Amino acid sequence: xxxxxxxxxxxxxxxxxxxxxxxxxxxxxxxxxxxxxxxxxxxxxxxxxxxxxxxxxxxxxxxxxxxxxxxxxxxxxxxxxxxxxxxxxxxxxxxxxxxxxxxxxxxxxxxxxxxxxxxxxxxxxxxxxxxxxxxxxxxxxxxxxxxxxxxxxxxxxxxxxxxxxxxxxxxxxxxxxxxxxxxxxxxxxxxxxxxxxxxxxxxxxxxxxxxxxxxxxxxxxxxxxxxxxxxxxxxxxxxxxxxxxxxxxxxxxxxxxxxxxxxxxxxxxxxxxxxxxxxxxxxx
Amino acid sequence: xxxxxxxxxxxxxxxxxxxxxxxxxxxxxxxxxxxxxxxxxxxxxxxxxxxxxxxxxxxxxxxxxxxxxxxxxxxxxxxxxxxxxxxxxxxxxxxxxxxxxxxxxxxxxxxxxxxxxxxxxxxxxxxxxxxxxxxxxxxxxxxxxxxxxxxxxxxxxxx
Numbered sequence: 323x324x325x326x327x328x329x330x331x332x333x334x335x336x337x338x339x340x341x342x343x344x345x346x347x348x349x350x351x352x353x354x355x356x357x358x359x360x361x362x363x364x365x366x367x368x369x370x371x372x373x374x375x376x377x378x379x380x381x382x383x384x385x386x387x388x389x390x391x392x393x394x395x396x397x398x399x400x401x402x403x404x405x406x407x408x409x410x411x412x413x414x415x416x417x418x419x420x421x422x423x424x425x426x427x428x429x430x431x432x433x434x435x436x437x438x439x440x441x442x443x444x445x446x447x448x449x450x451x452x453x454x455x456x457x458x459x460x461x462x463x464x465x466x467x468x469x470x471x472x473x474x475x476x477x478x479x480x481x482x483x484x485x486x487x488x489x490x491x492x493x494x495x496x497x498x499x500x501x502x503x504x505x506x507x508x509x510x511x512x513x514x515x516x517x518x519x520x521x522x523x524x525x526x527x528x529x530x531x532x533x534x535x536x537x538x539x540x541x542x543x544x545x546x547x548x549x550x551x552x553x554x555x556x557x558x559x560x561x562x563x564x565x566x567x568x569x570x571x572x573x574x575x576x577x578x579x580x581x582x583x584x585x586x587x588x589x590x591x592x593x594x595x596x597x598x599x600x601x602x603x604x605x606x
Numbered sequence: 607x608x609x610x611x612x613x614x615x616x617x618x619x620x621x622x623x624x625x626x627x628x629x630x631x632x633x634x635x636x637x638x639x640x641x642x643x644x645x646x647x648x649x650x651x652x653x654x655x656x657x658x659x660x661x662x663x664x665x666x667x668x669x670x671x672x673x674x675x676x677x678x679x680x681x682x683x684x685x686x687x688x689x690x691x692x693x694x695x696x697x698x699x700x701x702x703x704x705x706x707x708x709x710x711x712x713x714x715x716x717x718x719x720x721x722x723x724x725x726x727x728x729x730x731x732x733x734x735x736x737x738x739x740x741x742x743x744x745x746x747x748x749x750x751x752x753x754x755x756x757x758x759x760x761x762x763x764x765x
Contacts, residue, residue, distance in 0.1 A: 351759060404759060446757035476757035503752050505667075505679040510707050513667065513682045515751045518744075521620075521686055539756040545747075 334572050337376040337421025338363070342414055343396050348482045352402040352447065353412045356391055357422065365397060369454035370429030370563060370591045374571050375399060376421030377414075381407040384568040384586070386451035387425060397422075400450035400482065426571040427590050430455050430535050431561055439468040439527035443546055445516050445538025449473055449482045451563050451590075452537050456490065463495055468527040470497040474516030474538070477502050478509045497526050516542065517549045530554040537563040544601055547594050557595035564590050564597065580606055612637045615713045619660045620686045621737060629730050636719040642706040648689060649700045655692035656717045661685055664710025669703040677703060681748070691738050693717035 344356035359365060367387050376382040388400040403409040414420070432455065440459065444452050459469055471490065475481045481500065491498045499519045501512035512519065516538070523529070534555055536543050543562045550560055566578035566585045573587030581600040583589065600606055612634045616622045622630060639662070642648060648659060648666060659666075663685050669677040680702070683689050689704050689712070698717065724731035755762070 402759075474757070476755070480757065501682075503755070503757065507676075509679070510665075511682070512665070512684065513679050515748045517751075518681075518748055522684070541754065542751070542756055545751060 334423065335570075337374070337382075337423050339419050340397070340422045342416055342418045342420065343394065344391075344416055345414065348400060349480045351404075351412070352400060352482065354388060354398050354400045354483075355411070355414065355420075356394070356396040356398055357420065358394070358396045359422075360419070365425075367397075367425035367454075368429030369432065369458050370451055371425035371427050372451070372568075372571075372586075372590060373397075373399065373422050373424030373426070374568075375401075375407075375411060376423070377407055377410050378419075378421060380410045382421070382423075382569075383407045383411070384426075384571060385411075386563075386590075387454060388450040389453045389457050400447065400453075402447050423571060426586055428588065428592075430563075430591050431533065431593075432458060435533040435535075436465050438466065439532035440466055440470070441523050441527060441529070441532045441534045442469070442471045443516060443534065443536040443538070444471070445474045445542045446476065446480070447482070448536075448538030448542075448563070450537075452535060453483060453486075455535060456486075456496075460490075460493075460496070468497070468532075469495070470523045470526050471499070472516055472519040472523055473498070473500045474519075474542070475500070475502050477504050478506055478511075497523070499523070515545075517546050520549060520553060524553070530556075532559065534560045535562075536560065540564070540601070547598070547601075557598055558593055560594035561591055562594060562597070564592060609634050612639055612713060615639055615660070615662055619662065619713065621660055621688050621741075625733065629727075629733070632723060632730075633715060633720070636716045636723075638714050638716075640712055640714045642710045642712070644706055644708050646706045646710075648704040648706060648710075648712070650703050651700050653700055655690060655698045655700050657690065658693050658715040658717055658720060659689035659704075660713040660715070661687050661689060662711040662713060664712075665707045666710055666712075667705050667707050669705055671703060677705070681745070681752075682707065688738075688741055691742060693720070694735065694738060 339360040340357040343358045346354045372384045372386045374382050375385050385399045389398045401408050401411045403412045442452050490496050499522045501514050505513045564585050568586040569575045569577040571586045573584040578585040616630045666683045666689050667679040668681045669679050671677050692700050
């Protein structure tokens with residue numbers, strides 16, 4: 323009997339053409355691409371999932387889905403130029419075509435979070451996969467208790483989605499705290515690592531009860547997880563989005579193997595209880 | 607500012623809230639509740655470290671002045687945290703500046719009588735210094751993480 327995943331393989335490996343309908347520059351090296359299927363097929367996803375974006379003739383990279391445009395419902399992907407493919411992706415303009423496979427992976431546990439407090443902790447580009455979480459939470463606000471966003475960036479100029487951050491900060495039912503590693507003359511907010519904001523989150527929610535969603539550099543998440551546990555959170559409450567060298571995106575090729583799991587298929591979102599010991603293995 | 611108000615602030619502040627009541631009363635005698643306007647310097651590098659600040663409300667930046675560049679903000683400290691530990695270490699001189707970024711209220715303990723009380727009461731000294739050590743360790747960890755420049759492009763991170 324052919325395993326289901328293999329029988330679906332032709333679809334899973336075939337990029338579908340998507341047209342870029344808009345490009346928004348977020349920071350000097352990061353843009354948000356708005357994409358619409360040329361085939362007009364519907365696209366649904368879970369916050370936290372990712373797509374493989376294929377730039378023809380250049381290569382394919384995994385990119386988290388960073389949301390949907392509120393009016394056009396086009397898919398949004400926030401891309402930072404860090405390698406050859408992403409450097410080419412951030413140079414694309416409206417009208418260009420990319421190939422897209424997906425969505426892949428396991429997203430954030432929003433069903434489990436229903437009726438509970440939620441702490442979202444993001445660092446740098448790590449806010450991108452958490453943005454659809456915020457969009458979903460805001461669309462179903464009454465289903466959740468307190469919601470707190472802690473966001474750390476390198477400098478004020480590196481803050482993603484400044485317009486949305488401003489709008490979120492203005493809401494009475496969402497607490498937003500932002501910090502940067504380096505301030506500038508105009509910056510009157512917090513300076514320091516994102517974990518220094520945890521006492522502020524504790525004013526609004528009980529870390530021993532909340533669902534905690536975290537994405538950022540792995541070192542940041544490791545340190546933050548330790549700090550959260552010191553403050554009473556259990557590993558079962560803490561979920562983090564991991565990143566490895568994902569290629570096939572369906573658990574065949576093994577490039578993103580992380581101990582017994584494949585990040586692309588079993589993640590990228592994992593409960594800390596599942597990966598904590600693996601995070602300490604330096605060879606992985 | 608009445609002693610009762612200061613005692614109330616000491617009972618609520620995370621640094622002192624679980625301190626023995628008798629110690630809180632003793633500290634209240636050498637404390638003031640101060641409010642600083644935005645941009646006020648709470649302490650200045652090189653000056654005598656004569657106070658210990660428990661931030662009750664507001665936001666304070668720890669800064670260093672660099673000639674030609676001005677004040678560089680290194681870190682901020684908010685409500686529930688403390689500012690200043692040079693008062694506990696000879697030669698009792700501030701190593702950095704601290705500036706209120708917004709209107710800030712703090713319980714300000716007078717350092718000289720605080721040191722005198724700590725030299726007379728080893729248990730009080732141990733209690734305060736162990737709490738201070740936890741703060742210093744937390745700030746050191748945060749500073750080390752900032753040094754890693756984790757959000758920088760990989761090619762620009764420190765080796």
